[in-house]
Amino acid sequence: MRAGPSQEEIRRQNLGALLRHVHVHGAMSRAELTSALGLNRSTIGALTADLANAGLVSEATPKQRGRAGRPSLVVRPESARVHAWAFSIEVDRLQAARVGLGGVVLDRRELSRPRGLVAAETAPLLAGALKEMQPAVPPGTICVGAGIAVCGMVRRDDGLVRLSPHTGWVNEPIGATLAAELDAETPVVVANVADVCAFAEHARGAAAGRDNVIYLYGDVGVGAGIIAGGRRLTGHGGYGGEVGHMVVNRNGSRCECGSRGCWETEIGEYALLHAAGRPAASGREAVLAVIDAADRGDARAQAAVRQVGDWLGFGVGNLVNIFNPEMVIFGGTMRDLYLAAAAQVRSRLNSVGLSACLEHVRLRTPQLGRDAALVGAAELAFERLLADPLEV
Amino acid sequence: MRAGPSQEEIRRQNLGALLRHVHVHGAMSRAELTSALGLNRSTIGALTADLANAGLVSEATPKQRGRAGRPSLVVRPESARVHAWAFSIEVDRLQAARVGLGGVVLDRRELSRPRGLVAAETAPLLAGALKEMQPAVPPGTICVGAGIAVCGMVRRDDGLVRLSPHTGWVNEPIGATLAAELDAETPVVVANVADVCAFAEHARGAAAGRDNVIYLYGDVGVGAGIIAGGRRLTGHGGYGGEVGHMVVNRNGSRCECGSRGCWETEIGEYALLHAAGRPAASGREAVLAVIDAADRGDARAQAAVRQVGDWLGFGVGNLVNIFNPEMVIFGGTMRDLYLAAAAQVRSRLNSVGLSACLEHVRLRTPQLGRDAALVGAAELAFERLLADPLEV
DNA sequence: GCGGTTTGTTGTTCCGGGCAACGTATTGTT
DNA sequence: AACAATACGTTGCCCGGAACAACAAACCGC
Structure with a gap:
């Protein structure tokens, strides 16, 4: 029973819709965005300017020319400069990855997971994999957060793993534990593997x-x-x-x-x-x-x-x-x-x-193969960015 | 992947939110609406003026006085002047009602339903009950449409009853058939009884x-x-x-x-x-x-x-x-x-x-007792009004 | 080089909501 | 009864955001 969006929310939503579009469908011209989003040319121009200013997208004159008329600038997500950390906790292995805007896996690590490892022991392993990948991160990049996919029941509010029978976890606060290992500014989101894979396939896969x-x-x-x-x-x-x-x-x-x-x-x-x-x-x-x-x-x-x-x-x-x-x-x-x-x-x-x-x-x-869980976990973290692009 | 709402949609949504609020929670003062919707006093004033102009709400000085300050005008839904027709097709009976804005049952009829009645035979019965109630409708009223609750599987796009094993219906176009019996301007919406009851209880009942x-x-x-x-x-x-x-x-x-x-x-x-x-x-x-x-x-x-x-x-x-x-x-x-x-x-x-x-x-x-299905069916019809109040 | 075409850019307009100042209706106090 | 206090409606103004139109720029084919 809330009121409709205010005017500043319109801007947020439009910025988010534009960024989401290039995030999901890859680089595309401003002309294509104009027709896809149903907004005016000038509005698209203003929105991309804002996003480019924030370092989230870049514009370039297209290589491929051939049609009549002035060529439209191509807007591409700054995949290398904007990224999320993605983790996957499975029954017998752990995965960690750096995923760039646009859903590209930039770097990854895989660890086998000994049975009986609780959250307090798992988080340092994940953080360690992250630190291992850290040196390869170019300077001046933006990290939007971290997402974790867990094979278990996850409380939505705080990412507590209520029950994961096959890993033996009961009430393990993996989200909070990992957050404590990372920067204070890096928000951590946790969700079930199946949910996360569904999310990924829905965004850019079979669904x-x-x-x-x-x-x-x-x-x-x-x-x-x-x-x-x-x-x-x-x-x-x-x-x-x-x-x-x-x-x-x-x-x-x-x-x-x-x-x-x-x-x-x-x-x-x-x-x-x-x-x-x-x-x-x-x-x-x-x-x-x-x-x-x-x-x-x-x-x-x-x-x-x-x-x-x-x-x-x-x-x-x-x-x-x-x-x-x-x-x-x-x-x-x-x-x-x-x-x-x-x-x-x-x-x-x-x-x-x-x-x-x-x-x-x-x-x-x-369609997403073995990367589904990681891409989906990153998607969780990107969701915040897409909801309000200029807040980061 | 659509863009956010345009500015005119803001108005629509705010009008809808206000109307929905008095529709669900009953008459309330402009001051209460101001805090409930989080909008400015002046905006609430403008919105209620539009709705009152369209005949959907009325304003009155409150009877009950006692607090300091200038009393706030009470906005009430025009329950008697704005209504929907509601029908319920159950295994062994038919119900028909006129439901006013705010969810009040203004009039009702009940018929027992002989077994083996198909849509082409049922629609005239429902339309007959409607015509019976018609004389009691005061002049100058607004009818927003008709809703039908059916105990069967209903195709969302066109209201076709795909299968209703216990009434023996297979692919019965009850929505279209009833629409043909009514005014051309009266939109007819069909849905499953359980869906409709859930809708009603969610809007104003136990849920x-x-x-x-x-x-x-x-x-x-x-x-x-x-x-x-x-x-x-x-x-x-x-x-x-x-x-x-x-x-x-x-x-x-x-x-x-x-x-x-x-x-x-x-x-x-x-x-x-x-x-x-x-x-x-x-x-x-x-x-x-x-x-x-x-x-x-x-x-x-x-x-x-x-x-x-x-x-x-x-x-x-x-x-x-x-x-x-x-x-x-x-x-x-x-x-x-x-x-x-x-x-x-x-x-x-x-x-x-x-x-x-x-x-x-x-x-x-x-919590809604025997009226749940009828109130819910009416709610289906009201949904159009609440989505865009001034379009009616 | 020239017209035709498509697009980016810029200034203007329109619309909707927030805000502040003012007017108004009621209560409580002296 | 007069006054202050309180709460609200009303009005005019401002601001932000998108649409629109006019213009400039970059491409094509001839």
């Missing part, structure tokens, strides 16, 4: 331009990043999208969350390994090994892939009925599983889903 | 001010109206919230949708009657009879209530994990069931739900 998307991310556990009506679904505390703990089988096996028959006990990495009669080993390699065996004709592995693929389609069917998305993206090990069992997934999905909801659903794999 | 809410509506079938991040979750085609067809029991009984073990086969009206060993009779009375019998000590009825209540808590637990809402509202026969089996619901919810998601969930019953 670009789609307003209702479910990004399913699987490793040991399963979570979803959900875009509903063009906006991220966070829920009240930030724990939305915990679809891995949707109970699909009341007689199923115990889940680490304490319940029984959660979806992730049927489609998580361990489920596939168990069905294939293999030891419970974490990591994508073990999953790929089963799929590989199935490809080579191993009957037990084939049955396991079919069974787990069936459960995958089952849960997706439920989600499709609840959300009526236009796209479902399978990320993490769900990608491999979906590709190996697409027939089962589709078939079960078709039997569970309502025909109206199935009508426009596309099943896809991510 | 006022809550941004993440699930409104569960049950009769023969079960659907949910979902508010996520303060906005209605519609999904891509408008079919979002079909939680009744979330499969919770793979070995369950056949559902009318063609699948097996849908949630509504476990908690719908027939489920309770079947568990209680009674004939499948539609309508709230049959449900209340079972609950009444359970209250009076009928062991079989008690077991039925417990069993269905357990399934109710089970599904709500799943939804709580997926959406992390701050409130779940039980409407329709779900209200009676929840009140009768609150212990089972809570207990199963606690065992299925993740503790972080359970933390701030409140379980509630609706």
Whole structure:
């Protein structure tokens, strides 16, 4: 029930819209921006002048000439001079990267993650990777903040990791801990991996331009990043999208969350390994090994892939009925599983889903590859900049 | 990726915010509006002048005096002069009402609905009820449109009822059919009952001010109206919230949708009657009879209530994990069931739900009573007015 | 080089909200 | 009853932001 935006907010929003446009779509001419944003030439000129003045974009005469008329200046994001730090905390590894405006990964480090590491021990590792990358940062650059993707439930207000069963974290304040290791001016944002990947794919990946998307991310556990009506679904505390703990089988096996028959006990990495009669080993390699065996004709592995693929389609069917998305993206090990069992997934999905909801659903794999989590984490940090470009 | 609002849109939004405020919170003084909307006194003055000029609000010197200073003019919505038509199509009855700005039901009619009535036969009945109410409409009134609440899946773009299993409708263009019966200028909006009730409870009922809410509506079938991040979750085609067809029991009984073990086969009206060993009779009375019998000590009825209540808590637990809402509202026969089996619901919810998601969930019953669907349907029609008050 | 075309630039206009000064209606005090 | 105090409506002015139009600049083809 708030009033509409004031006039200065118009400027903020227009600056943000322009910067976001070149951030997402890459360098483009002022003429293109004029038609894309629906603003006047002179307004675009004034906005780019402000942004260039703040060091966020640069203008240049285009190399490629050929059309009639005066060539339009090309506005490009200052990818090298404006960046965010991005971190990803996964079950068995840590990633750190410097990501430039425009979503380009400028530098990166990867560490294996020993089991049982709490936040107080993890933050120094991340900060260390950052310090390692620091010397390569050219002078005069702008850092807009840091984003962390965590495989667990993250409280939106303060970035506390409430629960991350497969890393063993309970109430770990990773955001605050890392912030203490960094400059006081560097804001730190934390979110769930699935949410972050969904965000990235929605901004510049497979889901670009789609307003209702479910990004399913699987490793040991399963979570979803959900875009509903063009906006991220966070829920009240930030724990939305915990679809891995949707109970699909009341007689199923115990889940680490304490319940029984959660979806992730049927489609998580361990489920596939168990069905294939293999030891419970974490990591994508073990999953790929089963799929590989199935490809080579191993009957037990084939049955396991079919069974787990069936459960995958089952849960997706439920989600499709609840959300009526236009796209479902399978990320993490769900990608491999979906590709190996697409027939089962589709078939079960078709039997569970309502025909109206199935009508426009596309099943896809991510486009951003292994960088999705890092790009998405950086996107979290960039969000502040895009909301108010001149405040930095 | 659109640009921010232009200056004229500021005016529209401020007019809408002011009108919405008095529409939702009732008549209030210009001074209160000034602080509520955060606008200047002079701006509020100009806005109310525009709205009063358009006949949407009226100003009056307040009756109640007592505080020092010049008394502030009271702005009240022109409830009698500005109205919408509201309709509700339920399994066994039809409702029609004239609802004034501010959400007051000015007049209403109720018809029982014979089974097997298609849209082409229903629309004349609704239009007839409207014509019956027409003579009581004072001259010079403004009608902003008509809203219809339907117990079925509604395509957002054109209001086509894709599927309503329990009324037997398939691809019935109720919106277009009713529009043809009315003035050409009266826009008709159609939506699902649960969505509409959620909208109403969110605007002025139990969920006022809550941004993440699930409104569960049950009769023969079960659907949910979902508010996520303060906005209605519609999904891509408008079919979002079909939680009744979330499969919770793979070995369950056949559902009318063609699948097996849908949630509504476990908690719908027939489920309770079947568990209680009674004939499948539609309508709230049959449900209340079972609950009444359970209250009076009928062991079989008690077991039925417990069993269905357990399934109710089970599904709500799943939804709580997926959406992390701050409130779940039980409407329709779900209200009676929840009140009768609150212990089972809570207990199963606690065992299925993740503790972080359970933390701030409140379980509630609706505040708007039997008028919820009509008020919500009217709200759909008012939405256009509130988006651009002077365009009418 | 010249007209045609497209775009950047500049000065002007328009619109909407904030602000301050003033007028007005009520309460409380002497 | 007269006065101050209080709170509000009203009016005129200012400022910021975008649209618009006129002009200048840079490209094309001939």
